[in-house]
Amino acid sequence: MKNTNISYLKQLESESIHIIREVAAEFKNPVMLYSIGKDSSVMVRLAQKAFYPGKIPFPLMHIDTGFKFPEMIEFRDRYVKEIGCRLIVEKNDEAISEGTHPQKIGVDKCCAKLKTQGLLGGIKRHKFDAAFGGARRDEEKSRAKERIFSFRDEFGQWDPKYQRPELWNLYNCRINEEESIRVFPISNWTEMDVWYYLRNEEIPIVPIYYAQEREVVDRGGVLIPYDDMVKLKKGEKVEKIMCRFRSLGCSPCTGAVRSEARTIDDIIKEVEEASKSERENRVIDMTSDSSMEDKKKEGYF
Amino acid sequence: MDSPTSPDHANLLRFTTVGSVDDGKSTLIGRLLMDTKNIYDDQLEAVKKVAKRKGEKEIDLSLLTDGLAAEREQGITIDVAYRYFQTPKRKFIIADTPGHVQYTRNMVTGASTANLAIILIDARRGVLEQSRRHGFIASLLQVSHMIVAVNKIDLVDYSQDVYNAIVEEYDEYSRKLDIKDITYVPVSALKGDNVVVKSEKMPWYDGPTVLHMLENVHIGSDYNIRDFRFPVQYVIRPDLNFRGYAGRVVAGTVSPGEEIAVLPSGLVSKVKTITTMDGDLEEAHAPQSVVITLEDEIDISRGDMIVRRHNLPQVENNIDVILCWMGNEPLEIGKNYFIKHTTRTVNASITKLIYMFDVNTLHRTDATEHNLFCELIKDTHHTDVNTLLLNEIGRAEIKLTQPIMLDQYNKNRETGSFIVIDPDTNFTVGAGMIRGAVRSIEETIHAEEKTDVEELPIKVEIERDPVSLKEREERYKHKTAVIWFTGLSGAGKSTIAKSLERILFNTGIHTALLDWDKLRHGLCNDLNFSDQDRIENTRRAGEVARVFYEHGSLVLCTFVSPLRCQRDQVKALIPDGRFFEVFVRCSLQTCIKRDPRGLYKKAIDGEIPQFTGINSPYEEPLSPDVILDSEHKSIEENLKALLDMLKKKGIIRK
Incomplete structure (x- = not known):
């Protein structure tokens, strides 16, 4: 008998591919949310693997808030072209033209308008019945209770008290018109798993994950990248600091962390030794004890 | 964080934790995460802040897992939460499930993918009805391994008597369940005793910690590796x-060139390639996701199943199942439901409820699942059950509009399970485990005649208490154990074991000696020298050793057993502290020189293709209980070392 043990990373890969294929087989019009971040990069690679030697049979969709780092947009356009995938970019144009900004209306409201409404608008406009997201259960407490196939009502909202039981590897894909399912194929991956996989598979990532000297404002330990949008508060100054982004969001709300990690191996070493979780630099999670849960109920990923 | 698990080699253990509201389940998980350094500073800070705000002295570890606002408000876990952690040995996925009465649905969900279940019992409250119910559900879902954590042992002053009483009571009960192995650990999740770190407060307990079990339990044999199934x-x-054809191998293995059949059409072909983006494979096995191409162009679509031509599942449209109801609306006999089984969704109606039991009032705790059900059938008021409510479990017959390709759930979780979907709400309202096909009337009559005769002796068996191992040990005046001698052929395993047996036997100890010669002519005469057969041979040897062990013998086994995984597999069959690995060390040159059976000569001459030491590896034990040196030490010295070890471990008297 041969050794039929496969490493846990290969097991996770296999589980994710299974999930992605189930969606492609059972839904009429699925889409894969593409945030350009590392988790999205893993998810896109898994989708490529799921349908090889065929192409990914659904488009990618990016919700652009207008606050994404220019390096991200550049990377997105190049990468999507390279893998031959269709890309849809959605924006909440109305909110953007109103000048929506976290410093004006607060982080929660800004997120609700630019991200959640942008996403819900995109899903509705294209009549998508399933949307893949790269969220992981280990990211945040309320996500730990999320299903892999997460039912959303016609308003895209999540009801944590009325979730469908999820047993074995059997996923319930049935919905009524207007309703949708959010699917999280890398639910069971941890941040470390994502990094290991990016390394093993040599998957390209946005360069701002790597450390370089950047102009930032130190705001309560979070390094906010400085540009004309950032208004300095009293006592704050612009500094040049060697830093990198541990997770990517919108520029006003994503802090960098001090780091010397210039390669993926450096990053892995850094994350292994880290004593803080990856979303520590994301302002959106800090507003209340259950801020992510509240956002998810509204329709956020 | 702790030193990371190698993502290329370490394997994955999925486990579920179950306990009632106050058993401290979330605290146990918090403790596991914290003591294995899988908690980040900022997460810990957040929990500390909450404690401060509420004016509590000790931090509440359960806050690390209770994720929803409603849970924090009520201080209980409502929904299944998934948590992850890793140690240098393994990666773990925890399905943390609430265990109170109304949440049976969650426990079934958590157990459905678990290799192991941790059941918590509050030392102050002892074995409760729900503790039994948790064990019963784990058994029903075929979770192979179980740890019973007797928690809050600190609140009963680390009392051995309290612990022993609980173990005895639960062991009596669990013996009737279908659980491969069960381990008891006295713990204090709050204080950290025996969770990750061995407690100094309980010198009377010499078993493993919870983490030790999680890291070492052997799960390789939990998967079905024989029956190839590819939905x-x-x-x-x-x-x-x-x-x-894209899919996941849910059981068994497949290679290019093998003859396959496609079900339900029955068309036959051969596997041409196993394609993946990382290159074609020479073999695919569970749980790999691959693409299979075939030699012939035949019509295959989603929902079909590719299997080996001579190893077929049942193709049925009338099935006999155990059903856990999960819908808020009660089950309706005759209503149209969808059944999703593997990748196939079919219309179905539940035609009959044969019996049910209410997990809330389960009181026949001395009954096995089967027995329990039989008892309930006899209760006339149970024969007219006509519905199942949320969280109830029963046995039912389901008629499908199209056939499905199935195996019994206890043979194959993946092809033996299904979910029930209500077409009105699209909600998942049931989880089913297949017992088999419903028999036709003729078959049923025929079978009933037979069962009358067949069941009689079984019933007699059940009514009498079986003789327990404890009783045997008391009568024989020694403990039982399995001593496993491993080492190269010619290292002297048999010589030492035979001498040891003589000494033990002469002092009145019940012994048994097992070796290759005893097994190969009878029990194992279908096996030869291939890798696969040798592993199977060790597996059977282990099972035989277990039977002798359970009947009160001190079992001496001498097998080359060159691979660690082989020995670990046997070790997993025997309770901790009753299996001793003895490494008989001798250099290969000396063994070749001794060559008592002329096997080395044959191997060197190429007559035996895979002979350990010559053209097949020997993996030395990493932490044997005793190392014997047959080259430089006398047999007396080696025997003394063995006897000393057995005395020290309390197996034989000093």
């Missing part, structure tokens, strides 16, 4: 030249 998920046709 087709998706057909891939990028161009006219390629037509592949």
Whole structure:
């Protein structure tokens, strides 16, 4: 008998591919949310693997808030072209033209308008019945209770008290018109798993994950990248600091962390030794004890 | 964080934790995460802040897992939460499930993918009805391994008597369940005793910690590796030249060139390639996701199943199942439901409820699942059950509009399970485990005549208490154990074991000696020298050793057993502290010189293709209980070392 043990990373890969294929087989019009971040990069690679030697049979969709780092947009356009995938970019144009900004209306409201409404608008406009997201259960407490196939009502909202039981590897894909399912194929991956996989598979990532000297404002330990949008508060100054982004969001709300990690191996070493979780630099999670849960109920990923 | 698990080698253990509201389940998980350094500073800070705000002295570890606002408000866990952690040995996925009465649905969900279940019992409250119910559900879902954590042992002053009483009571009960192995650990999740770190407060307990069990439990044999099953998920046709069937191998293995059958059509072909983006494979096995291409162009679509031609599942449209009801609306006999089984969704109606039991009032705790059900049938008021309510479990018959390709759930979780979907709400309202096909009337009558005769002796068996191992040990005045001698052929395993047996036997100890010669002519005469057969041979040897062990013998086994995984597999069959690995060390040169059976000569001459030491590896034990040196030490010295070890471990008297 041969050794039929496969490493846990290969097991996770296999589980994710299974999930992605189930969606492609059972839904009429699925889409894969593409945030350009590392988790999205893993998810896109898994989708490529799921349908090889065929192409990914659904488009990618990016919700652009207008606050994404220019390096991200550049990377997105190049990468999507390279893998031959269709890309849809959605924006909440109305909110953007109103000048929506976290410093004006607060982080929660800004997120609700630019991200959640942008996403819900995109899903509705294209009549998508399933949307893949790269969220992981280990990211945040309320996500730990999320299903892999997460039912959303016609308003895209999540009801944590009325979730469908999820047993074995059997996923319930049935919905009524207007309703949708959010699917999280890398639910069971941890941040470390994502990094290991990016390394093993040599998957390209946005360069701002790597450390370089950047102009930032130190705001309560979070390094906010400085540009004309950032208004300095009293006592704050612009500094040049060697830093990198541990997770990517919108520029006003994503802090960098001090780091010397210039390669993926450096990053892995850094994350292994880290004593803080990856979303520590994301302002959106800090507003209340259950801020992510509240956002998810509204329709956020 | 702790030093990371190698993602290329370490394997994965999925486990579920169950306990009632106040058993401290979330605290146990918090403790596991914290003591294995899988908690980040900022997460810990957040929990500390909450404690401060509420004016509590000790931090509440359960806050690390209770994720929803409603849970924090009520201080209880409502929904299944998934947590992850890793140690240098393994990666773990925890399905943390609430265990109170109304949440049976969650426990079933958590157990459905678990290799192991941790059941918590509050030392102050002892074995409760729900503790039994948790064990019963774990058994029903075929979770192979179980740890019973007797928690809050600090609140009963680390009392051995309290612990022993609970173990005895639960062991009596669990013996009737279908659980492969069960381990008891006295713990204090709050204080950290025996969770990750061995407690100094309980010198009377010499078993493993919870983490030790999680890291070492052998799960390789939990998977079905024999019966190849490949439900087709998706057909891939990028161009006219390629037509592949995408899916996940849910059991067994497959290689190019093998003859396969496609069900339900019955068409036959051969595997041409196993394609992946990382290159074609020579073999695919569970749980790999691959694409299979076939030699012939045949019509295959999602929902079909590719299997080996001579190893077929049942193809049925009338099935006999155990059903856990999960819908808020009660089950309706005759209503149209969808059944999703593997990648196939079919229309179905539940035609009959044969019996049910209410997990809330389960009181026949001395009954096995089967027995329990039989008892309930006899209760006349149970024969007219006509519905199942949320969280109730029963046995039912289901009629499908199209056949499904199934195996019994206890043989194969993946092809033996299904979910029930209500077409009105699209909600998942049931989880089913297949017992088999419903028999036709003729078959049923025939079978009933037979069962009358067949069941009689079984019933007699059940009514009498079986003789327990404890009783045997008391009568024989020694403990039982399995002593496993491993080492190269010619290292002197048999010589030492035979001498040891003589000494033990002469002092009145019940012994048994097992070696290759005893097994190969009878029990194992279908096996030869291939890798696969040798592993199977060790497995059977282990099972035989277990039977002797359970009947009160001190079992001496001498097998080359060259691979660690082989020995670990046997070790997993025997309770901790009753299995001793003895490494008989001797250099290969000396063994070749001794060559008592002329086997080395044959191997060197190429007559035996895979002979340990010559053209097949020997993996030395990493932490044997005793190392014997047959080259430089006398047999007396080696025997003394063995006897000393057995005395020290309390197996034989000093």
